[in-house]
Amino acid sequence: MMSLLLTLAYDGSDYSGWVIQKKHLTIQGELNKAIKNVIKNNDFKTIGSSKTDAHVHASDQKVLLTINFEIKNLERFQQALNKALSTAIQILSIEIVSSDFNIRHARQKEYEYTLNDVDTNVFSARFEEQWKYGKIDIAKLQSILKVFIGEHDFKLFSGLSLEEQKTITTVRTIENIKVLRIDNKVKIIFNGKAFIRYQIRMIVGTALKAYLGKVSLSTISEKLQGSGTKLPYVANAAGLCLKKIIF
Structure with missing residues (x-):
C-alpha cells in the first residue's frame, strides 16, 4: 500500500x-x-x-x-x-506521505473571493463576481466583515439541511478576514480551520447587502447566534477559490 x-x-x-x-x-x-x-x-x-x-x-x-x-x-x-x-x-x-496521514486534519485553510468593481473582462469573468454598484470602499467592507471573525454559530450561513445539522457542527471559527485591492480587483481573504457548505458565499453575499444598506449589522449579529431564519443572500460561486491548505 x-x-x-x-x-x-x-x-x-x-x-x-x-x-x-x-x-x-x-x-x-x-x-x-x-x-x-x-x-x-x-x-x-x-x-x-x-x-x-x-x-x-x-x-x-x-x-x-x-x-x-x-x-x-x-x-x-x-x-x-x-x-x-x-x-x-x-x-x-x-x-x-505516511500511511497514517490524515487529509482532513488541516491546520488552516485559506479561501479568496474576488470582486471586479472596475470593468468587465471576458478573460477573467469565470473567476470573479462582477460588482455593478461603483468602486468598493475597502475600509467600509472590511468593517462590515469584522462581525464574522471569531467563533460563531454559522447555522444560518450554511447550506446544510436540518438532517445534516444533526451530525455536523455549525459552530466554526474564522481566524481572519482581510479585504485588499490587488490589480484593480477586490480580494476578500478568509482564514480558518474548516468551513461549512456555502458559508463563505453566504457571508460575502450578506456583507455586500450590508454594504448597500439593505441589512444591518445588528441583524447579522443576531443571525450569528444561530436563531431565526436564513438571509437569502449567496454570492456567485465563480468568485470563490480555495487558495491554500496548511497541515
Whole structure:
C-alpha cells in the first residue's frame, strides 16, 4: 500500500463541485477516471481535504491517494495523470506521505473571493463576481466583515439541511478576514480551520447587502447566534477559490 499527497489546481466553472456524483461532472469523479486510466485494474481511493462547492475553483486542493502497489517514478505518474485529465484540472505535485496521514486534519485553510468593481473582462469573468454598484470602499467592507471573525454559530450561513445539522457542527471559527485591492480587483481573504457548505458565499453575499444598506449589522449579529431564519443572500460561486491548505 502506498499513500500519496496530490496538490491540484482547477477551474471549477463546469463542474458540480469536488465530491463524486453519479449523474454530474465533478473534480473527484474526473480525477478518479484519470487514475483508473493510468493504473488500470489496481485498487485505489481518493479523499479530498476540502469539499469545494459547484463551480468553485482551487489553486491548492490537497488529495490523499492510496493505492495497492508502489509507484517508482512519481514524475512520470504525474505526467500520465495530467495527460489523462481535462485541461481545467492540473496536478501540480505528488509526494509520498505516511500511511497514517490524515487529509482532513488541516491546520488552516485559506479561501479568496474576488470582486471586479472596475470593468468587465471576458478573460477573467469565470473567476470573479462582477460588482455593478461603483468602486468598493475597502475600509467600509472590511468593517462590515469584522462581525464574522471569531467563533460563531454559522447555522444560518450554511447550506446544510436540518438532517445534516444533526451530525455536523455549525459552530466554526474564522481566524481572519482581510479585504485588499490587488490589480484593480477586490480580494476578500478568509482564514480558518474548516468551513461549512456555502458559508463563505453566504457571508460575502450578506456583507455586500450590508454594504448597500439593505441589512444591518445588528441583524447579522443576531443571525450569528444561530436563531431565526436564513438571509437569502449567496454570492456567485465563480468568485470563490480555495487558495491554500496548511497541515
